[in-house]
Amino acid sequence: MSDTGGAHKRVAILISGSGSNMVTLVKSMTGDHPARPCLVLSNVPDAGGLRKARDLGVPTAVVDHRNFKGDRAGFEAALNTVLESAQPDIICLAGFMRILSETFTAKWSGRCLNIHPSLLPKYKGLHTHQRAIDAGDAEGGCSVHEVTAELDGGPILGQAHVPIQPGDSADTLAARVLVQEHLLYPAVLHRFASGDITPVRLP
Ligand code: GRF
Numbered sequence: 194m195s196d197t198g199g200a201h202k203r204v205a206i207l208i209s210g211s212g213s214n215m216v217t218l219v220k221s222m223t224g225d226h227p228a229r230p231c232l233v234l235s236n237v238p239d240a241g242g243l244r245k246a247r248d249l250g251v252p253t254a255v256v257d258h259r260n261f262k263g264d265r266a267g268f269e270a271a272l273n274t275v276l277e278s279a280q281p282d283i284i285c286l287a288g289f290m291r292i293l294s295e296t297f298t299a300k301w302s303g304r305c306l307n308i309h310p311s312l313l314p315k316y317k318g319l320h321t322h323q324r325a326i327d328a329g330d331a332e333g334g335c336s337v338h339e340v341t342a343e344l345d346g347g348p349i350l351g352q353a354h355v356p357i358q359p360g361d362s363a364d365t366l367a368a369r370v371l372v373q374e375h376l377l378y379p380a381v382l383h384r385f386a387s388g389d390i391t392p393v394r395l396p
Contacts, residue, residue, distance in 0.1 A: 201222075201226075201227060201228050201229040202227055202228040202229075202282040202283055202386045203228070203229065203230075203231040203279070203280055203281045203282050203283070204218070204222065204228045204229065204230050204231060204281060204282070204283045204284075204285060204382070204386070205230075205231055205232040205233075205234060205276055205279050205281035205283070205284050205285070206218055206219070206230060206232070206233050206234070206246075206251075206284075206285045206287050207233075207234050207235070207236075207272075207284065207285070207286050207287065207289040208233060208234070208235050208237075208240055208242040208243075208287050208288050208289055209235060209236055209237050209240055209288055209289050209290040209291070210237070210240055210241065210242060210288045210290070211240075211241045211242055211288070212233070212240065212241060212242015212243070212245050212246065212287065212288065213242075213288075213371065213375065214287035214288055214308055214374055214375065214378050215233055215242050215245070215246065215285075215287045215288070216242070216245050216249070217374075217375040217376075217378060217379055218230070218285055218287060218378055218379055218382055219233075219246065219249050219251055220249070220379075221379035221382065221383065222382075226383060226386070227383070227386040227387050228282070228283065228382065228383075228386040230249075230251045231251075231252070231279045231280070231281055232251070232252050232253070232254060232275070232276070232279035232281065233246035233251050233252070233253045233254075234253070234254045234255070234256065234272070234275055234276070234279075235253070235254075235255050235256075236255070236256055236257060236258045236268075236272075236289070236290075236291055237255075237257070238255050238257050242288075243255070252279070254275045254279075256268065256271045256272050256275055258291055265294055266294070266296070268291075269293065269294060269296065269297045272297070273297070273300065276301075281304070282304065282386075283304055283305075283306065283382070283385065283386060284301055284304060284305040284306070284340075285305075285306050285307075285308075285378070285382060286305065286306065286307040286308070286340060287308060287378065288308075289307075292344060293340065294342075295342035298340050298341055298342045299342070301340070302341070303339065305339065305340040306337055306338070306339060306340065306350065306381065306382070306385065307337070307338055307339075307340050307345070307347075308335060308336070308337050308374055308377070308378050309321070309335065309336050309337075309338065309345050310322065310333075310334075310335050310367065310370050310371075310374065311324075311325065311333065311334065311335065311336065312332070312333065312334040312335075312336060312352055312354065313336040313338060313345060313346075313349055313352075314346070315330075317344055317345035317346065318344065318345065320363070321333070322363040322364075322366040322367045322370065323363040325357065325366070326357060326361060326362075326363065326366065330357055331356065331357060332354050332355060332356050332357055333355050333357055333366055333370055334352055334353050334354045334355045334370060334373065335352065335353050335355075335370050335373055335374045335377055336349055336351070336352045337349070337350045337351045337352075337377055337378055337381040337393075338350055348390070349392055350381045350384075350385060350390060350392055350393065351377050351380060351381040351384075351392050351393030351394065351395070352377070352392070352393075352394060352395070353370075353373035353374070353376065353377040353394075353395035353396065354373075354394075354395070354396070355369050355370050355373055373395060373396070376395055376396075377393065377395050380393045380395065381393050
């Protein structure tokens with residue numbers, strides 16, 4: 194399913210885990226979609242998403258962060274070497290669990306997206322669902338945003354809202370939010386790859 198022609202935007206997807214968002218992105222890039230996947234890159238050698246990407250016919254690569262202990266610059270240089278050889282027009286972070294430096298985010302500025310499981314600007318960082326429940330929020334959700342030097346802080350390109358139900362745990366809420374992530378990220382990528390940065394709102 195990787196790109197063979199020159200007419201489409203090339204999309205590299207960075208993962209660390211199961212890659213369910215990556216799968217929905219790859220599967221969305223068919224037909225008259227303006228983009229095609231060119232690479233799935235993981236910092237975790239045994240990430241479940243790598244096998245799924247190969248099964249979908251997308252080239253894969255691994256840059257293991259554990260080989261760069263205390264050397265973020267070295268890790269990011271290795272990431273950039275792999276990315277540059279794939280020549281992406283757009284990078285989608287999809288469950289990529291490494292913090293990226295300003296050097297990296299500036300290099301790919303305006304071309305790098307991330308999905309985060311909260312209604313940003315609320316709950317940047319980790320444990321988003323538990324924090325929303327603990328705060329007594331009526332809803333949680335997810336956001337796709339441009340990646341900038343500020344963690345989870347770039348311009349918002351789309352959000353999906355998910356009501357919090359009585360008795361919700363972080364796990365039950367996360368499961369319902371993930372369903373929306375799988376709708377939101379492909380919708381935002383399609384719009385972004387078409388050159389339109391008007392925010393998407395779901396449902
Ligand atoms: C998603 O909830 C994403 O928002 C978060 O990590 C999870 C990744 O899941 N950052 P997957 O690897 O796409 O299945």
